[in-house]
Amino acid sequence: MIFFFFKQKTAYEIYQCDWSSDVCSSDLVARVNDSLEARKQAERDAAYAQQIAQLQAKREEERRDAEAASRFGSWGPDLVEAAGMYGQDAAVLYRVMSCESGGNPQADNGVNKGLFQFHPGTFAGTPYGSASIYDGRSQIFAAAWMWSQGRKGEWGCV
Secondary structure (H helix, E strand, O other): OOOOOOOOOOOOOOOHHHHHOOOOHHHHHHHHHHHHHHHHHHHHHHHHHHHHHHHHHHHHHHHHHHHHHHHHHHHHHHHHHHHHHHOOOHHHHHHHHHHHHOOOOOOEOOOOEOOOOEOHHHHHOOOOOOOOOOOHHHHHHHHHHHHHOOOHHHOOOO
8 A cells, every 4th residue: 555645734844835836936037137147148148140251251252353363364354243143154245345445444446445446436335334444344234234135246356
C-alpha cells in the first residue's frame, strides 16, 4: 500500500505573488528587463550586420572596378556600370569605343565628337545630352542607353 501526503500552505506561507498568478511581479520585471536587453542586442547585431554588408558591397564594387579597368582600361568601370544599367555587353561597348575614338574623349572628326563619335544632335537627344559632348562618362552612358533603345546599328564599328 502507498500513502501520499500533501501539505496545504497556510495563509502565512502564501507569498503575495501566489495570490494572483504563478509568476511574481519581481519575476516579471526581470523578464521585461531581459526582453529589453535582448531587443537592444538584436538591434546592435542588425546594425553591425548592415555595416558588414555595406563594407562587403563596397569591396565587391572596388574589385569589379579593378577588374573592369584591367580589361577595358581607365574607362572600364564606367563601361561596366553603363552596360549593367542598360543590359548591354561591356566588351562590345569597349570595342566600339576603341574603334570610334581610340578611347579619346576629345576625338573630333569635324562632325562627330567624343568617345563614341556622337553627332551633336544625336547626343543632345539622349538622357545625357545636357552634359558636354566631350564628357567620356556621359558618352558611354548615352551609347549604352541608345543601344537599349534598339539604336545599336547607328555605329559602323558594331
